[in-house]
Amino acid sequence: MYGHNRRSQGEGNFGKNHRKHGSNRHHQRKQSGSKQRFGGDSGSNRRRYGGGAQGIFDRLLNEDQQMTGTDAIRFLEGMAAFNSKPLLLELMLHQQKHGIKRIGEILSFVGSEGDLTKLFIPLLKHGINEETSKPLYQKMQSPYLHAVYLVPGIMDFLAECEDFVTFCSKETADLLCTFLLILSKKYGEVRNSEAVATVATNLQKRGDVTNCETLHALLLLKEKELREETLERLNSINNNDLKGAAACWASDMVPPGGRHTNDHLNFRDILIVPPADELNCLAVPYLPLQSKENRIIEDEVSYLLDRNFRLLREDVLKSMISSLEERRRPWHNARIIGMDFSRGQSAMSFLVQVDPPQQRKIDWAKTRALGSQTIVAFLDEDGEVVRTGTISISNCDDKKGARHDWLNHPTGPIIGVTIEDSDAFDEALGEAAVNRLMLKAYNNAFQEKRFPAARGIVSQMKTYEMIEVSKSFFAYSSILKGLQNLDGLPFHDEILKAETPKDGIAVPDYFPNELTIPKLGDKPAFRIHVGEEDLTPEFLEQNSTLDTSQAKAVRHALTNRVALIQGPPGTGKTFIGGLIAQIILQNTNEKILCLCYTNHALDQFLEHLLEAGNKSIVRLGGRTKSEALEGYQLFHLSKAKRDERGSNRGIRIADAQFYKEREEIEELLKIFQAPVRWNFPNGGIASILRKEYPNEYQYVQVPSTEGFETVGKNNQKMKKNYLWEEWEQGKKPPAFASEAPIGSLEGFHEFWNQPKSERAAFVLELKERVLESSRMELQSRLTQVKELVEQRDAARRIADLQILKDASIIGATTSGAAKYQDILKSIAPGVIMVEEAGEVLESHVLTALSSRGIAGTLSEDTKHLILIGDHKQLRPKVDTYELTNVSRKGFDLDVSLFERLILGGLESSCLSTQHRMRTDISSFIRAQTYPRLIDHQSVMTFPDIRGLSQNIVFIDHDNLEDARERDELDVNQTSTSKSNQFEAELAVETVRYLLLQGYAPSNLVVLTPYLGQLKKIVRLMEKELRDVSAFISEKDLEDFDKDGEEDELNDFNKAESRTVRCSSVDNYQGEESDIVIASLVRCNDRGTIGFLKEPQRVNVLLSRARHGMIIIGSSKTLLQTTAGEQTWGILLNMMEERGQIKSGLPTVCRLHPEDPPLELFEWSKFRYHRPNGGCHRSCNFRLACGHVCPLKCHPIDQDHSVAEKMCVEACRRIPPECAHGHPCTKRCNQECGHCKTLMGPVTLSCGHVKQRITCHENRSPEALELVSKRCVERVETTFSCGHKTSTTCSNAKSENPVCPEPCGQVVEGCLHPCANRCSKCDGKHICRKKCGRTLFCGHDCELACHHGTECPPCTKKCVAVCAHSMCCKSCGDSCAACVEECVWECEHRERCDLVCGAPCTRLPCNERCKEKLRCGHQCPSVCGEVCPGEEYCVECASDDVKTTVVDMIMMEKYAEHDIDADPIIVLPCGHFYGLETLDGHFELDKAYEKSSETGEYVAIEPLFYSEINDRPMKCPDCRAPISLVRRYGRILNYKSLQTLERKHMTGIRKTFNDLSQAKKKDLQKMLNLRKEIEASPMKLVQDACQSLNSAEQVEAPGTSSSLLLQWVKVTAPAYGEKAKSIESKQYKKAAELFLEGIALAASTESWLSCASLRIDYVKFLLRFQSFSGSKTILWEHLDWVIFEMPVPQEDQIAIAKELKQKIAQSNDKAMREAIAAMDAGQTNWNFGGGGASGHWYECPNGHPYFIGDCGGAMVTSTCYECGAQIGGSSHRVLGSNRAWRGLGN
DSSP: OOOOOHTTTTOSSSSHHHHHHHHHHHHHHHHHHHHGGGGSSHHHHHHHHHHHHHHHHHHHHHHHOOOOHHHHHHHHHHTTSSSOHHHHHHOOOOOOHHHHHHHHHHHOOOHHHHHHHIIIIHHHHHHHSSTTSSSGGGGHHHHHHHHHHTTTTTTHHHHHHHHHHSSSHHHHHHHHHHHHHHHHHHHHHHHHHHHHHHHHHHHHHOOOTTTHHHHHHTTTTTHHHHHOOOOOOOHHOGGGTTTSSOOOOTTTTTTSSSSSTTOOSSSSGSOOSOOOOHHHHHHHOOOOOOOOOOOOOHHHHHHHHHHHHHHHHHHHHHHHHHHHHHHHSEEEEEEEEEEEEEEOSOOOOEEEEEOOOSSSSGGGGGOOOOOOOOEEEEOOSSSOEEEEEEEEOOGGGGSSTTTHHHHHTOOOOEEEOOOOOHHHHHHHHHHHHHHHHHHHHHHHHTTTOOHHHHHHHHHOOOOEEEEEEEEEEHHHHHHHHHHHOOOOOSSHHHHHOOOOTTOOOOOOSOOEEEEEEBHHHHHHHHHHHHHTTTSSSHHHHTSSOHHHHHHHHHHHHOOOOOEEOOOOOOSOOHHHHHHHHHHHHHHHHOOOOOOOOOOOHHHHHHHHHHTOOOOEEEEESOOOOOTTGGGGHOOOOOOOOHHHHOOOOOHHHHHHHHHHHHHHHHHHHHHHSSSSSSSSSTHHHHHHHHHHHHHHHHHHHOOTTTTEBBBBBBGGOOOTTTHHHHHTTOOOGGEEEEEEGOOOOHHHHHHHHHHHHHHHHHHHHHHHHHHHHHHHHHHHHHHHHHHHHHHHHHHHHHHHHHHHHSSEEEEEEEHHHHHHHHHHHHHHOOOOETTGGGGGGGGHTTOOOOOSSTTOOOOOOEEEEEEETTTTTTOOOOOOGGGTTTSSSSSOOOOOOOHHHHHHTTEEEOEEEEEEHHHHHHHHOOOOOHTTTTEOOOGOOOOOOOSSSSSEEEOOOOOOOOOOOOOTTOOTTOOOOOOOOHHHHHHHHHHHHTTTTOOOOGGEEEEEEEHHHHHHHHHHHHHHHHHHHOOOHHHHHHHHHHHHTTTTTTGOOOOOTTTTEEEGGGGGOOOEEEEEEEEEEOSSHHHHOOGGGOOOHHHHHHHHHEEEEEEOHHHHHHHHSSHHHHHHHHHHHHHHHHTTSSSSSSOOOOTOTTTTOEEEEEEHHHHHHHHSSSSSBOOBBBBSSSSSOOOOOSSOOOOOOOHHHTSSSHHHHTTTSSSSSSOOOSSSOOOOOSSEEEEOOOOOOOEESSSSSTTTTTHHHHHHHHHHHHHHOOOEEEESOOOOEEHHHHHHTTOOOOSSSSSSOOOOOOBBOOSSSSOOOOOOOOOSBOOOOOOTTTOOOOOOOOOOOOOOOOOOOOOBBOOOBBBSSTTTTTOOOSSSBBOOOSSSSOOOOOBBTSOOOOOOOOOOOOBBOOOOSSHHHHTSSSSGGGGTTTTTTHHHHHTTTTTTTTTTTGSOTTTTTTTTEOTTTSOOOEHHHHHHTTGGGGGGOOTTTTTTTEEOSSSTOOOOOOOOOOOOOOBOOOOOOOGGGHHHHHHHHHHHHHHHHHHHHHHHHHHHHOOSOOOOHHHHHHHHSOOOOHHHHHHHHHHTTTTGGGGOOOOHHHHHHHHHHHHHHHHHHHSSTSSHHHHHHHHHHHHHHHHHHTTOOOHHHHHHHHHHHHHHHHHSSOOTTTTHHHHHHHHHIIIISSOOOOOHHHHHHHHHHHHOOOOOHHHHHHHHHHHHHHHHOOOOOOSSSSSEEETTOOOOOEEEEOOOSSSSEEEETTTOOEEEEEEEEOOEEEEETTTTT
């Protein structure tokens, strides 16, 4: 540490300390010579890193050495030599280098103001410059500068050096200000630092520092001082002074701070995701009022950002709190059961399991519950929020169909949740460890169907009620983060004050003097001067097709840097926006950022630009539904660019570090997820006891004396933790416990007499202490991973940056723009155009603006802001009513920037000519909202609605709205959405009727203000309409999500040709349709109309239709209140005057116009009076077939082309070829085809009589002859091949009769009969039988017979299963053995001490189980096994069970069997047998020693040398694999380990082949391979048993010497190829590996490998050594091969002799060429062998070899390593050979 520590030594300031330490260092350097000057740099280091400052920099960056004062200067010089500052920062921040440490060491030498100039300021300059200040590199800039800031004491010292700050150069002062600004924006600790505040104050005193005011605004220095004064003033204020004030002085005027841990004065300090105490807080939050009465921030920009941030976040927070209060869809018993970091995540997830839904099973595939990015809250028993988190892993993201099974799983769904709060994170870690201890017991109980016990175990876990508080939070978070990152805004006068700039410069400054206006319609393009006199609306109107209001709008946009264009419905806002964009693109080089609130609106606008010929477009985000824009999405363009160029260096470095950190984290998670034991992890409980509780440690030590040890039952060695387990379980001490040296006997008894509760608390404390160090390391690594992810994302954005730089138009939704804020700041589009701006929150627009802001950044100001919208339509969506303008609370969050500026008086332009609605419709909005709206001539000719007497109808009714519907998951019934069954049915029936008039589904839309009604309409439409379905937008789905009513509606989010759009009114703004059917829903006695009283919403509703509008509602309800009368009165009066208010839909028959209209309102009336859209008369049209049209009057299909295809009358035609006049037997709408009338009998030419024949077959003699040739009567005949057999008449009489008999010849090799037919076989006999070989996993090979080749790996599901878990991989993939503790125990024998996957060492028990079955009778199984179901009860079983033979020797049936003497065991397949039968089947006598007197098993037999084969055990009856039988765990686990080991070995050998044959050797993969070899399943089991102190009992061999030898053969030469010199690491590693391999080969008598390795080692040495030098070591190895090799190998001897001769005769160059030639001719190693079938054996010396096919030996040979005889004959191996013992040789 520095600074404070130095002063504590008695020195008064930094200067003295620096001089003191400096003189000491100087004295040391004089004594130690010049080498000490550079920190003791050795000659090798200088050669490696070079000399000079750059060499010093490289050495200190890469090696962990002490830095001297001179080194610090030279290191800074080395930094200055870098041309690329981003590259420099990348190196300094690299996790495996020492850049951060060097920063601290450099600044530790600061002791005076001069040192600040020499050391501190240069470090800042490397981080703050033109290159690193680009937005793309700020991900590296901020951590670098933060590392400088974090050096202990440096900021305190800078704060003390007031003179330095005051009198330094302006450049230095600006640099300091920028340094603090950058850090203040990102880090809360900096904003709240006293030292930073002091430096900022000193900078302000100068008066010349750039951006100093911005720094003070960020730090809120003045506001912090005034906060306390404000509180005092509030306490003393007189209530009389508050009259007329809008604010509530009891709450609104209280400044932020102190309400909870997230209540901060500076909005940049506020966490985006609310912590638990904020959600629990009942205090009223501070929210800025629109009137500014409670303003706490003086700076206008900061105030605007603060206000938007707090209000927007409060809107989200309120919805979260509402979800908590309502408890909608709670998830019960949420418990943390583990951690996960293996699914490509950037943060660690806690695995949380919840109980399954309590109601009936629901189709979860159609809901969004527990979806990714959902914010969840965990509540305790009192309903208080304990913690919050974000769902990061959700199986709803899995393949189709998996979600339903996952959420309905009986144990409940499991999700991954990330937790940001550090305290909550630590608590969750502890809970995970505790809960996992009980998880195994829970799984066992559940597996054994002991459900009450399972529920009891869950009740003991730490559980919570989990509530999904926000599913759309992630959409807001990017906006909120964007507001916190803003430090400045352009257009201060316009945005902050709604005024034209005081300097009068309102015109955008990027336009040229003259503009080209593009061609419009038949008017040619023209040029115009940009000036007040020339650029007039009149001139634009005269020279284009624009109307007056459009010309004014274009002029306004081109002459105002903040342009506001209001467009009433249908006035062509999109057209004007596109035209303005086209003018800008044709005349300037500025980029345009087009923003829209919805994806639909964005697609429409960009498609309009595409149609205008603008192809340089990039669309951000991936939710477009436009095929035209598919290829313009940034995702696709960026992917193509990365694929083309490959990953860049930054991505590779970040990825490499990320994956390395992830591996370390995964290892740490294994520690947390494994139970804490006596000696695991980190030394376990024993380590803590030994260090901190030595007395208690002695109290639980098993006594032992020299030469003796304490043993337990069966004379087995007692485990070291035996007494600890006894104490932990609450037991009394055994008599022998006090024999150990325990110190105080009183303390011993006090310790052992502790109650069980105190023991449990002490154990829990010890376990938490064990995990403490791992917890701290985990937190540190997760922080590093977060930074690495940021760096990687920044590197990946480089391709995106180039794509956006090349684009002219960038399109994004407002939330998408906030998400890509950093890259957009780098691009800094000069023009921002916002469509539907009246619907966009102000915060969304602010985050899209660019500003120069901090001097150290290179973002440019936005030059032009164009807002196009209509503030008289719907305002932006806000969930919290109190925050809206309508509530009159004064917050006005839903007032858009567009509306605020227009109402504030900023100049704007308004379009006035509408092109959408027929005049009858536009008159409504003209009367209510837009008195100056003009109808374009084109709307005068719109057609009338077909089938109706009027184009506009208000169907008035008095059917009350529904009572609230029950939502199956909304257990507290909190939904407030409304519905009306009558209106829903009438709306759907109206849609059906209009479709029958010939309207396409795309011509219709159904609108309603309520989600509940929308859901009801969609369901009815799906039920009632056959060929048409409903379509709802993504925005409506999101609203359903918020309201908890999404259910199965996800299925309707597919826009297809036969879909009718159904939408809420709010989500249809900006869209239009030919005909609108609107359901108003509200009908009640109170006159409550909710949303319908808002003029903006009614305005949108009435302005969507082009040709016609049908409204269903209750006029009485609408007019019952004053608010309703004000909104609807004038509209309903107009409709009444026009006769448009009806009691039903005024339908007319288009084909019979003389009929009066029928007003229909019930579906039954529609079906009766208008069954096909016309009237109920019959059509009576004569079809082309001559029949009468079967339909009722139908307006569509007037040419009856469809009706003719539907005629189902009997066909009256005669088939064309029928000579007998038979009538056609088909329906009229079917083709007649051939005559099928039956005739007969007929005698065929072959002599046989055919009893029944069709007319078509008997139409002529030629046709009858064809029937004769197909005669199927059976006759006996002899074929030319000699076979005599029965065949068809037609075959026997054919020219070339085909023999139907099989070939019968034997296929060479496999000896199976040929599968060809005799007549088809050409001598190439084919076998089509299945292979059928039994693979080592127990499955049979199902491929076709492949004699001579090995069976491939098994593809079936792995059968590895135990009491704890099961393997879900394919059978051919490697998998691990279970390392949980073995569960085999009973009252007669001790529990097995090993892990579940090891061969059991306890002895089998022969006693009958004493447990009772559910039926009440005694269990018939053996003690220690899981009791079977009551269907196996000998008393209650069915006759089928009782007659089952259970004794295969005596052939006794179950009913006759003595189960007391010979209990049964039920196998997993359901078959069951007596003990004696199964013991014999398993050959249990080979695994245990049996007493000849008692018949009991008394000891275990060693497995390695037994004759137990490696074939999996199968049921004697059904051949199903046997598992989960505890009695046979010793044999089953031994066989299972052999199978797992063979899988492991197969995978290793495949990797060997791949690596050895690769041209470029991957050394890292080779090193990893050795770890894989050593981490075999057997090793895993052995290590797990070691943690239980029972490793010496495990019969599992160690690492395979043969595999290690093969690894050395590949790896040593690979390192040799990489080596550059004798001093290189690769050379040393290669030499080390060669010698290791030679020694290993010799020790295992692997003489061939030993010889080949010696020869390769000599070649390796010759590449680097001179041949003129000593050759002793070379002769030593070659002579061994030639003369001393125990089993001579002629090939190796010949190579050694040739090599020795060349060494003696050649010079260096010739020798190296000869070696290269010898290597070129040498083939790669072959590590094959070991297919899925066949068996492994070992020679007398332990070297493995493989026999394929069935695995039986047929020939003898010699061992390839030692020359010993191997193999055998007649499927039996030689007696000296045996089955390979896995990895034991």
